[in-house]
Amino acid sequence: MASEVKVPTLGESVTEGTIGEWLKKPGDTVKVDEPIVSLETDKVAVEVPSPVGGVLGEQKFAVGDTVEVGAVIATIEDDVAAGESTKVEPREEKSAEAPAREEKKDEKPAPAAAKEAAPVDTQTLSPAVRRAVLEHGVDPTTIKGTGKDGRLTKEDVLAAAEAKKGGADTIDEAAPAQAKIDIPAPAAEGGERREERVKMTRMRQTIAKRLKSAQDNAALLTTFNDCDMSAVIEAREKYKDLFAKKHDIKLGFMGFFAKAACLALKDVPSANAYIEGDEIVYHDFVDISVAVSAPNGLVVPVVRDADRKSFAQIEKDIADFGKRARDGTLTMEDMKGGTFTISNGGVFGSLMSTPIINPPQSAVLGLHRIEDRPVVVDGEIVVRPMMYIALSYDHRLIDGREAVTALKIMKEAIEDPTRMLIDL
Incomplete structure (x- = not known):
């Protein structure tokens, strides 16, 4: 049955x-x-x-x-x-050739026979992973997957490709020869050019629709500032070991920016609101959507009540979201709601960007890479670790003065973290 x-x-x-x-x-x-x-x-x-x-x-x-x-x-x-x-192989009839076969059963197979072994089934690779394998000419059977149940992710393939370029194409030298997959090598210069047509995943289609809808329906504008990361970096270096020992989690940058955003949204409530019809909906809480890169696209799980949570709890929530995004175990409930978004393009090396709001929200904070730059402090040129920060907002709801004020509050809180403790 x-x-x-x-x-x-x-x-x-x-x-x-x-x-x-x-x-x-x-x-x-x-x-x-x-x-x-x-x-x-x-x-x-x-x-x-x-x-x-x-x-x-x-x-x-x-x-x-x-x-x-x-x-x-x-x-x-x-x-x-x-x-x-269950398939049952038919029993072989005894014959005069049987003893000879039995004598040879312990012999090692010839190299040619090993090469003719059944190929690995490549259909378990997702389209994105398969495309990356073809583009970079790497052998997926020699790569250890970090995804759900050990499955390969696109990031695994890219990391293997980088290792191969650096002359470290020895990810798993113990891999048997018969496990090799016949992956077409990249076309040589002047050779045949190829193109591949892959259907968009449902998630990618939805991302595309939502981003285009945001551009069509909102009056998007971005304001920029830069902030000196010296104080935050110093605080992390000073307390990272104690923090990790007490809370069993690393002290990252997102906790600081989440708290700084909560401080700004309290003073500029329109940045934590949204438009519904001819009404403005304000919130007396802060649910921060954190953009996380997943194998199938960008997802935005929500850190709820971030304004009431400690640094440690915010860092734990974000770390958990990142792990579950890679494993593909995030739920619909994890991404429901959200009043404000933080997107960190700096982890990928971005210097500056204009992030798009996450509808129906009205504002998003974009973080970027930290780099040493010359700045003028007290009339002297000094080198400081600087980061550009960007606030994209819906100009229908948020005026330029409010947007600049909100971003300035975040900048000041990052440059002087004590402000977050005494509510300045």
Whole structure:
């Protein structure tokens, strides 16, 4: 008897998803609650577990198909069916050649035979990872994956490619020769040029729509400033060991900027509000959306009540979001709401940018890389670790004076962290 696997409830207002990847093949044994398929929704990837133990039967949809909540997407055969579905090789009849075969069974296979071994199934690689493998000409079987259940991510491939360029193409020299995948080498100069057409994931489509909608519906403007990071860097160096020992988490920069943003939003409430119809909705709390890079795109989980949380709790929340984003285990609830966004392009080396607001929010803070620059202090030229910061905002709601004021408060709080303690 077969059990049905249905698309579960995916979250508020989410009625459908897309088959992103089958984690099990027909005939594979599955356990109760073991994930068998990954669904892509507008915001997150959701793994659908098996309701019973047995063997995966029919897959009713292919990768890329759209499925509605409640739809039957697969069947699980019970134990009896599992036994029946197991392939049994026919027993060889005894013959005069049998002894000879038995004598050779302990011999090592010839090198040619090893090369002819069955190739590794590349269909378990996501489109983005497969494309990166082809572009950089690396062998995915020699790379240790850091994603969910050890799966490869695009970042893993890029890191391997960098190591290869540096003459360190020895990620796993113990990998067997037969595990090599026939990956086409990049075309030589003047050779054949290729192009690949890949369907956008549902998440990427949603990101594109939301960003374009923000540009179409809001009056976007960005104001810039720069801040001296000396005080924050000094505080981190002085207390990082004690902080890590007490809270079991590293003291990063995001906690400082989150607290500085809370200070500014308290004095400039319009930056923590949004427009709904002909009304302005103000909040007496601060839920900060933190832009996090995930294998399938940018996601923005929410640190709730950031204005009431300690540095340690904010850092723990952000670290947890980052890990779960890489593992693909963020939920719809993690990204629901948010009143203000912080996006840190500095981790990728960005010097300056104009971030786009996250609708329906009205403002977003962009952080960038820290670099030593000459600045004038008390009439003298000195070298300080400086960072450009940017505040993009909806000019329909936030006036230039308010935006500049909010960004200036954040700058002053970062340059003098004591302000965050005495509410200045």
